[in-house]
Amino acid sequence: MSQSYPVREPVRGNSAWAAGWHFLLSWTEAMGIWLGRRQGREDLITMDDRLLKDVGISREDAVVKAGKPFWTI
16 A cells, blocks of 8 residues: 655745845845945055056056946956
């Protein structure tokens, strides 16, 4: 005599929850990128001319780059 078990449908995730989670992850990733850009531009503007020369950028280029908004590349 064989025993049978009820077949259950696999549990599917809530698509609204998954979309919200994806949005949250994307948002936090964007915040990390933006904060990194802001910090890099602050660091760039505080470098002395010797360090800027080592990096290969002029003081004028550093000022222009540091003046850009954090959301632009």
